[in-house]
Amino acid sequence: MKKLIKGLREFKASYFNTHQQLFEQLAHGQTPRVLFITCSDSRVDPNLITQAQLGELFVIRNAGNIVPPYGATNGGEGATIEYAIQALDIKQIIICGHSHCGAMKGLMKLNSLQKEMPLVFDWLKYAEATRRLVNDHYSEYEGEELLEIMTAENVLTQIENLRTYPVIHSKLYQGQLSIYAWIYHLENAEVLAYDPHKHAYVLPQSQVKESNSDEMLVKQFPNCSLAINSTNIQQLEVESSSDFSQSVSERLPATPLSPEQLKRIYRGANN
Amino acid sequence: MKKLIKGLREFKASYFNTHQQLFEQLAHGQTPRVLFITCSDSRVDPNLITQAQLGELFVIRNAGNIVPPYGATNGGEGATIEYAIQALDIKQIIICGHSHCGAMKGLMKLNSLQKEMPLVFDWLKYAEATRRLVNDHYSEYEGEELLEIMTAENVLTQIENLRTYPVIHSKLYQGQLSIYAWIYHLENAEVLAYDPHKHAYVLPQSQVKESNSDEMLVKQFPNCSLAINSTNIQQLEVESSSDFSQSVSERLPATPLSPEQLKRIYRGANN
C-alpha cells in the first residue's frame, strides 16, 4: 500500500506535470475511440500494451474477459457496453484474451470449482459455448496447448455473445461498428489479432502493410465489415503464410500449431 | 486502430526489452497484492496513477465502479471478487471512484435513462443507496458539488455492498482484509482516500508520516481493521485539519466543502 501511495505522488510529480494540457482537456469530457474488454489479470495492462494515452481506452475488465449474452445477466457488462456505444458513440471494440488465463484454466476443470468458488462456477456458464466446442473438437489436445486453444476460441465465443446486444446489433448494421479479437501473450509481450480471412490469429502488424485505411488495418469480422475486393484478399493470402508461421513460432515456441489445428481454429472462426 | 497497433510494437520494443526478467517471472503466475475496482472511464488508468508494475493490480472495471450486493446479480463482479480473494488470496481492496463520472451524472438524472439506456438504468439500481442518501441529506446541493458528493458517497455505498459477499465477510471477520475508498480527481491527478476517523476524504500522503506499519498507512474501516489506540487518533486529528484543508483546496478550489458538509459526508459514511 505504501508503494502505491508513493506511486500516486510520483505520478502527480512526473506524469501530471508533463501532461497538464491533456488533463485540462480531459476534465471537459472523454472521447475514447475504443472499448477494450479484457481480463482482470494483473499481468494485463491495456494502456501499457497499446501505449494508449489517458482518454483513449474505455475499459471493461472481469475474470476471463467474458461478455454474457444479452439478457442472460444483470451485471455490469451489458450496462457498460450500452454506455460505451450509446452514450460515448464508440465505434471500435477489442476483446482481448491472454495466455495463462486463470479463468480459462478454471473452464478446463469446471466441476472442481462448484464447491470452492460457486460464483466463478456460475460465471463460467457464459463461456460454456467455448468449453463445449473445445471438448467436442479438440479432445486430442491437453495442457498448455489446450489452454491456448480454449483462450483463442473463447474470445470468438464472446464476440458471438456481444452481437446479441440490441445496441451492438443496430450499430453493426451498416458497418458502423468494428469488433476485433486479440490474444495477449504475457510471456513475450506479443499480441495476435484474429484475422477472419486468414481464419487465424496473426500479428496485427502484418496487416498494417496492406492498406492505409483504418478500416483495413485489422481485418474485421466479415459480418461487421465492408466487402473486401478479391485483389486485396490475394495479397493478403500471399503474405499471410510467412507472417503466420512467424506469429506461430513466436507464440508457441514449445508447441507450434499444426496446419491441421489451424484448419480447426479456422473453422471454429467460421462460427 | 493504427495507433494502437503501432503502440503494441513500441511496447514490445521498449518496455518488454527493458523488463524481460519481469515477463519471464510473470509467465509463471500472478501474485497481485491489491484488487483495484474502478470505473471504465477512459480517463482513469489504475496502473498509471499508482505507478504500479505489471502483476501488482488485479482490476475490475465497470460503469460507475459499482459492486452489486451479493446475490443481486449474476454478472462478472461477484465471480471476479471471489476469484481475487479465494484463488489469489488478495488481502487489500481499493474501490476508486473519480470526478466527472458519467455513471454518477446518470444517477442524478436517473429517469431520463430508462428509455434511452435501459441496461444502464437497471445497473444504477445498485447505486440506489447512494442516490437515496444524497437525496435525503444533501438536498441543498446541486451541480458540480452535488456530483462530487454523490461520487464520494457512492464509493462508500459500494464498500457496504462488497461486505455482503461471503468470501469478503469471512476474511473481514479476522481482519485479514483491508478495504480502501479512493476518489481520483482527473482534473488535477489528485487521489483522496477516505479516512473513517476523520470521516472525510484526505490526502493519503498525510497519513504516511504517522506510521511505518503498512497496516496503518491508510486508515481502514473500523469494522475491517484492528482497533487503533486513541493517542494515535489524537495525533491524527491534530495534523489532519491542515492536511485536510489542503486536500480540499486542491480538490475543489471553486467549492471548498463546509465543515457542515463534512459532517454530512461523515454521516453518509456511517449509513
Next chain:
Amino acid sequence: MKKLIKGLREFKASYFNTHQQLFEQLAHGQTPRVLFITCSDSRVDPNLITQAQLGELFVIRNAGNIVPPYGATNGGEGATIEYAIQALDIKQIIICGHSHCGAMKGLMKLNSLQKEMPLVFDWLKYAEATRRLVNDHYSEYEGEELLEIMTAENVLTQIENLRTYPVIHSKLYQGQLSIYAWIYHLENAEVLAYDPHKHAYVLPQSQVKESNSDEMLVKQFPNCSLAINSTNIQQLEVESSSDFSQSVSERLPATPLSPEQLKRIYRGANN
C-alpha cells in the same frame, strides 16, 4: 371441438390406413432432418407448407418464433434446441417468420402491452435487438411495410441469438450445421428464404437451379457454410435480379421494396 374429434376419426380412417407402414416405422423412433422454429400463429402449418411427412420436422412454436439468447431464459426453447441437436443429431435449422405476425405488431407498439399483456411484454425483450435496429434505421417506414421489415429483420436477430447456444456453437464449428431464415407470406402462400450472398429474401426455388448439392440449395450464412467460388456468385448475381424483383412483386404487391431499402436489409443481414 366436435369438428376436431370428427377429424381424429377421419385422420385414422383415411391417412392412417394409407400410411400404415410409415406409422409402424415411426413407432420405432424419429429421425427428423430439420428443426423448424416458427410462430404459434394458427395460419402457419409447417408440415402443410413444406408438404413434409410425419417424422420429418422437429418443431418449436412460440409467439414470434423467438429464440432467447443462451442463458437469458429457462423456458422450453433452449432445452428443445439442445434435444434436437444433441439427442436427434439434426443438422439443419429453419427459423420461419411470417407476414401479419401478431408478435411483430406487438413489437411495434411495445409500451401499450406492458399493462395488458405483461408476459408478452417481457417475452418481446428477446426481440429488442430487432426493435432497436428497425427504430434506428427504418424510421421513415410505417404500417404494413414497417411490419414486413420488422418480421424480416427479426428472423435474422433470432439466428444471432441461436448462435449463442453451446451445442449450436460447437456444431457450426466445422460447418456441421446449416441455419436458414424463411419468411412465409400467408396471403399468397409464398415462402422467401434469406440469401446472405444476395443479402435479401428470395424465392428458394431460384436457388435450386444453381446447384444440385444439398449444401447449395439454399444459401447458408457465410459463417455456417463452406466458401463459394466466385463463378457461382457471379451466376447468382446475374439471375438474382430477376428472381428478386419477381419475389418482391409477389411479396409486396402494394409496396415493393426500394433498392435503397434492399441495401438496408442487405446491410442488416450483414450483422
Next chain:
Amino acid sequence: MKKLIKGLREFKASYFNTHQQLFEQLAHGQTPRVLFITCSDSRVDPNLITQAQLGELFVIRNAGNIVPPYGATNGGEGATIEYAIQALDIKQIIICGHSHCGAMKGLMKLNSLQKEMPLVFDWLKYAEATRRLVNDHYSEYEGEELLEIMTAENVLTQIENLRTYPVIHSKLYQGQLSIYAWIYHLENAEVLAYDPHKHAYVLPQSQVKESNSDEMLVKQFPNCSLAINSTNIQQLEVESSSDFSQSVSERLPATPLSPEQLKRIYRGANN
C-alpha cells in the same frame, strides 16, 4: 432441404390454388378456436391428426408439451398462452402428449441427462411433479408401461401448471375456458382424451354420442367447467365401461390398466 423446397412449390401449386378464398380471408386475421399445446416430436402433427384447417389451431410446441407454472420461467410458453387467451380470446385448450415421448423417457432416467443435456435436465424440472407422483405411486411398473403412465400423468401435471397463470385462472373462474388432456398414440394414430368422470383416458368418440352440445362433447375438468347434471353423469357412467375397456384394449393390448391403477391415475389427476 431440396425436398422441402419442392414441397413449398407443390403446396402453392396444389393447396393454395384450391383454397384461395381461405387464404384471402386469413390475410385479414386469425380467429383460432383452440390453443393446442403439444410436443416438438416430428411424429406429431396437430393439424394432420385433427384434420384442422389453416387458421383453426394456435400451437405451442416444446420438448414434452410442458407448461411451466406461472412465474417459474421467462421463456415463450407463458407469453404465448397469455397472447392466445388475452389477445385471441381462445376458449379451448388441448394439451396433447404422445406415446414414445423422448422427454418422458428422459424423465425416467433424469440424472443421466445432467451432464449430457443440461438444458433438458433443467427443463424437466417442470415435469418433476409427474416424476414424483409416478415414483411414489407406480413403483411396481416399468419399461413401456411406466412410460405410458408417465406420459398420461404428465399431461395432467401440465394442466395443473396451466391453471396457475393469471389469465387462465380468471377465465376458468367463470367457466369461460375448457381444458382438455389428450394422448396421441403414434403407433396406431389413436387419440385418447382424459375423462375426469371416468378418471381415465378414453376414446373421445365414445363421448360424442352422449350429447349434441359442444360443451358436453368432451368432459371437462370439474373445476374448469359448469356443473353437470347427475342424470347426464349416470348415462355416462353406464356406457363408459364398455367404451373404456374398448379404449384400454386398443391402447394397451399387452397391459390393460387395472381398476386399481385407474384409481391412481384418477388421484394423479387430482394432484
